[in-house]
Amino acid sequence: MTAPLVIAIDGPTAAGKGTLARGLAERLGLRHLDSGMLYRATAARLLAEGGDPADADAAAACARALDPRDLDRDNLRQEAVGKAASKVAAYPDVRQALLAFQRAFAGEPPGAVIDGRDIGTVVCPDATVKFFVTADQDARVERRYLELKERDAGVDRDRVAADLAARDHQDTERATAPLRRAEDAILFDTSAMDADQALEAALTLVDQRLNP
Numbered sequence: 001m002t003a004p005l006v007i008a009i010d011g012p013t014a015a016g017k018g019t020l021a022r023g024l025a026e027r028l029g030l031r032h033l034d035s036g037m038l039y040r041a042t043a044a045r046l047l048a049e050g051g052d053p054a055d056a057d058a059a060a061a062c063a064r065a066l067d068p069r070d071l072d073r074d075n076l077r078q079e080a081v082g083k084a085a086s087k088v089a090a091y092p093d094v095r096q097a098l099l100a101f102q103r104a105f106a107g108e109p110p111g112a113v114i115d116g117r118d119i120g121t122v123v124c125p126d127a128t129v130k131f132f133v134t135a136d137q138d139a140r141v142e143r144r145y146l147e148l149k150e151r152d153a154g155v156d157r158d159r160v161a162a163d164l165a166a167r168d169h170q171d172t173e174r175a176t177a178p179l180r181r182a183e184d185a186i187l188f189d190t191s192a193m194d195a196d197q198a199l200e201a202a203l204t205l206v207d208q209r210l211n212p
């Protein structure tokens with residue numbers, strides 16, 4: 001039996017990981033997991049229970065108790081939940097509680113595209129192909145701003161820029177599974193690409209890795 005094809009996609013907030021991951025999964029016939037949703041669901045559950053994201057034990061209990069309905073909450077994409085997710089994601093017990101699910105997802109044939117912050121470094125260090133997706137700060141702020149504006153016309157661009165910088169800092173500087181490029185990950189800068197161009201370029205790179 002051939003080993004599942006696993007594509008790991010890591011990178012900072014609003015670099016284009018999610019769109020790229022969904023596109024690759026669709027074109028390659030693989031399943032897709034947005035691992036950030038697990039951290040967002042953990043944070044949303046904690047907030048719904050009236051918990052404090054500064055409470056590591058409460059956050060870990062939520063991660064362990066996570067059930068599929070938590071992934072259906074309608075506030076998962078909200079900025080406040082994203083911020084709380086980044087906070088709870090720094091706790092080792094939260095990360096540990098979410099690890100087995102991600103690895104099991106990756107291990108099921110025919111394979112998966114998983115995007116996040118530590119997929120190529122911690123969750124799937126043996127992934128078939130790894131991408132580290134980046135884009136310059138202005139491009140990322142613009143993308144996040146346009147995304148948030150669709151839901152809230154009054155969103156403030158400076159605030160978006162500050163939140164993004166804070167989240168980058170938190171995700172990069174934490175002690176456990178910080179955001180960093182795996183040594184064998186392809187550095188993939190999407191600053192000057194639209195989503196279609198990024199997808200076609202990534203498909204070419206995957207093909208080159210699979211058929212050297």
Ligand code: C5P
Nearest residue numbers: 035036037039085086089116117118171
């Ligand atoms: O990607 P997204 O913005 O939805 O992720 C929310 C937060 O979850 C991130 O800021 C990060 O702190 C955390 N996360 C993580 N590891 C992952 C995916 C997300 O720490 N693999």
